[in-house]
Amino acid sequence: MKNIAILTGGDSAERVISLRSGQVVYDHLPRDRYRPFLIDVQGAHWREMSSGSAIDKNDFSLPAKEGRLHFDAVFGAIHGSPLEDGKMQGYFDMLGLPYTCCDGFTSALTMNKHATKQLAKAVEMPLAPSVLVRHGDLVDTDALVRQLGLPMFVKPNTHGSSFGVTKVKTPEALEPALEAVWPYDREALVEAFLPGREFSNGVFRTGGQVIALPVTEIIPETEFFDFAAKYEGKSQEITPANLPLSLAEQCQEWSRRLYEALGCSGIVRCDYILVGETFHLLEVNTIPGLSPASIVPQQVQAYGWTLEYFFSLLIEEAIHHRQTASRI
Structure with a gap:
C-alpha cells in the first residue's frame, strides 16, 4: 500500500479549481493500492486536510500514531503557483520524492506563455502573432x-x-x-485574434510511450473560453471532437511533438485554434484541471479508461521515472 500526497489549494486565483481537482483525485484513487492524503498548500502552511496536521518540511512527512508517515509519491493538483509554475519541484527532487507533473524547468517554461511560444517556433508549430x-x-x-x-x-x-x-x-x-x-x-x-474553432488535447507518457487522448472541441456560450465557460457550464464540450480523422490525428501529433520538445511529464493539455485545416497553439497546461467540469476527465473516459486506472498510471509512471533517474 503506497501513501500518496495529493497537493491541492495553492496561492493563486486558481486555488478554487485546485481544490476541486484534488478532491477528484482523492475520490478516485484505488484504495486497494493507495492511501491518499489531501495536502492543502497555502504559502508556508502545508496541512493534511482531514486531520489539520502540519507537514514536516524537513522530510515532507506527517505525524502519525506509529511515528512518522512518509509518502511514496506526490500527485500534483495545484493549478498555478507554487506547483504548476515549478517552484516546489526542486524541493521534491532534493528529497528524491516522485511527483506526477513536469519538473521545475519545464513547469516554469510552460507557465510563461510567451516563452512557450518561442520554443514552439523551433518545432514549426503555427502560432498567433x-x-x-x-x-x-x-x-x-x-x-x-x-x-x-x-x-x-x-x-x-x-x-x-x-x-x-x-x-x-x-x-x-x-x-x-x-x-x-x-x-x-x-x-x-x-x-x-484567430477566427476558427477551439480544440483541446490531453497527452501523457506511460510505459515509454507518449499517448494523445481523444480531442475535444470547445464551443463556448460566452464570447470566448473564459472562466464561466470552463467551470460554470457555459460551454459545450464535444469529446471526441467532430473532426475528420486526418485533422484529429494532426492535432494529436502536434500534442505529442510539443510534449517531447518541452520535456514534459505527467498529464499535459494542449489548447489550439483550428484555422482552415491548420492547428495553431494557444497554450500548454502542465497541470490541467481534473474537476468534474474539466476536459481531461472527459477525454480519459472517451478513451475507454476509468479515472481510477488513469490516475494509477500517472502515479506508477512517476515512481518509475524517479527510480530510473536515480540509477543514472
Whole structure:
C-alpha cells in the first residue's frame, strides 16, 4: 500500500479549481493500492486536510500514531503557483520524492506563455502573432493595433483559468484590458485574434510511450473560453471532437511533438485554434484541471479508461521515472 500526497489549494486565483481537482483525485484513487492524503498548500502552511496536521518540511512527512508517515509519491493538483509554475519541484527532487507533473524547468517554461511560444517556433508549430507587454511599459496602442489587428486578446502571461483575459474590440479598450491583467501578473501577452474553432488535447507518457487522448472541441456560450465557460457550464464540450480523422490525428501529433520538445511529464493539455485545416497553439497546461467540469476527465473516459486506472498510471509512471533517474 503506497501513501500518496495529493497537493491541492495553492496561492493563486486558481486555488478554487485546485481544490476541486484534488478532491477528484482523492475520490478516485484505488484504495486497494493507495492511501491518499489531501495536502492543502497555502504559502508556508502545508496541512493534511482531514486531520489539520502540519507537514514536516524537513522530510515532507506527517505525524502519525506509529511515528512518522512518509509518502511514496506526490500527485500534483495545484493549478498555478507554487506547483504548476515549478517552484516546489526542486524541493521534491532534493528529497528524491516522485511527483506526477513536469519538473521545475519545464513547469516554469510552460507557465510563461510567451516563452512557450518561442520554443514552439523551433518545432514549426503555427502560432498567433503576439507582443509581450510588461507592467510600466509605454504602450503605443496604434502600433499594436496595426501589428495585430482587431479584435485581439490581452491575457496574463503566467496565469491560467482565463483570469484577467479580455477580448479587445476597439483601440480604446486596450488600456483597460491591460489594467485587468496587472492584479494577476506583471506581464501581459497581447495576441492577435484567430477566427476558427477551439480544440483541446490531453497527452501523457506511460510505459515509454507518449499517448494523445481523444480531442475535444470547445464551443463556448460566452464570447470566448473564459472562466464561466470552463467551470460554470457555459460551454459545450464535444469529446471526441467532430473532426475528420486526418485533422484529429494532426492535432494529436502536434500534442505529442510539443510534449517531447518541452520535456514534459505527467498529464499535459494542449489548447489550439483550428484555422482552415491548420492547428495553431494557444497554450500548454502542465497541470490541467481534473474537476468534474474539466476536459481531461472527459477525454480519459472517451478513451475507454476509468479515472481510477488513469490516475494509477500517472502515479506508477512517476515512481518509475524517479527510480530510473536515480540509477543514472
